Amino acid sequence: MDQSMHGLIGLSGAEWQDLCTRVLRMHHGADLVVVPDKGGDHGLEAYTLSGHLFQCYSPTEPLSTQKRYEKQREKTTKDVGKFIDNSDKLKKLFGEHVKINRWIIMCPYIDSKDLAAHCAAQTKRVREARLEYADPDIHVICQTMEDYEFSYKKVVNAQLARMHLPPLAEPDYSSVDSAGVDRMREKLGKVHSLRDESRRSDYVRRLLYSYLNSQEFRAYIKDHYTEIHALLESELDDLEQRLVMEFVLDNSRAATQLQKVLTETEKRVKECAPDTASGDSRTLAQGQVAEWLMRCPLDFYEDLAS
Incomplete structure (x- = not known):
């Protein structure tokens, strides 16, 4: 992990969500749609018009690798469930023109390969649900800020200025x-x-x-x-x-x-x-x-x- 990103471990849920939102805005621009917390729990923070959905999660640290994985796994399972069960809300939210092809959980730190394996199992679960607002080839994946390194550093530099x-x-x-x-x-x-x-x-x-x-x-x-x-x-x-x-x-x-x-x-x-x-x-x-x-x-x- 980049030294500048190591300090992200342990951010509160609100701090992590705020950071993710700003980095994703930098990365996706006008293609990003942020979903406000008010008005019901949709189980997502934002999505793009090109079909990427984001859920941000920062567990309370310090944690062992196993405990961190377990919390990330439980959060992924729970919110993928919301993605499947909240069909009426999400059909209205996405409309006819957005099909989600990537369901992404963003965490400050991922140090267990088991989370990627769990995401693969959740991919199967979502595909079998045959949701109107999900692409048939949808993938559930996990990411960290390293996947957005350039945009993250631009956000940091903007703060510095x-x-x-x-x-x-x-x-x-x-x-x-x-x-x-x-x-x-x-x-x-x-x-x-x-x-x-x-x-x-x-x-x-x-x-x-x-x-x-x-x-x-x-x-x-x-x-x-x-x-x-x-x-x-x-x-x-x-x-x-x-x-x-x-x-x-x-x-x-x-x-x-x-x-x-x-x-x-x-x-x-x-x-x-x-x-x-x-x-x-x-x-x-x-x-x-x-x-x-x-x-x-x-x-x-x-x-x-x-």
């Missing part, structure tokens, strides 16, 4: 876990230039300011820019793995290592959201580094300088 974050507010420092702050303070004491207590206290306060505001930023991004949130979280998770596996082997001075991590984190943020103001990018990066310091993926060797 208009991304704006709300202004910063003075955060509530009392909400931060005191044990995490003590952990951060202890680690920063290994940085030679921060051994002075007042200087280190000021640095900790600035990091906490960024940490709390970055949490607000990331919540806002999740609510307003789903694709950017998925990409950002995926990139930061990847960088955390580097902290655990690579930076821990770095025996350079603590100040050098801290600067390297800050720079690399801000670089990743800017790559995910290049239109973001520099100050906001720094806030997101510094907030993430503060979290790593409190949560333990990031630590330093003691500086030998006295």
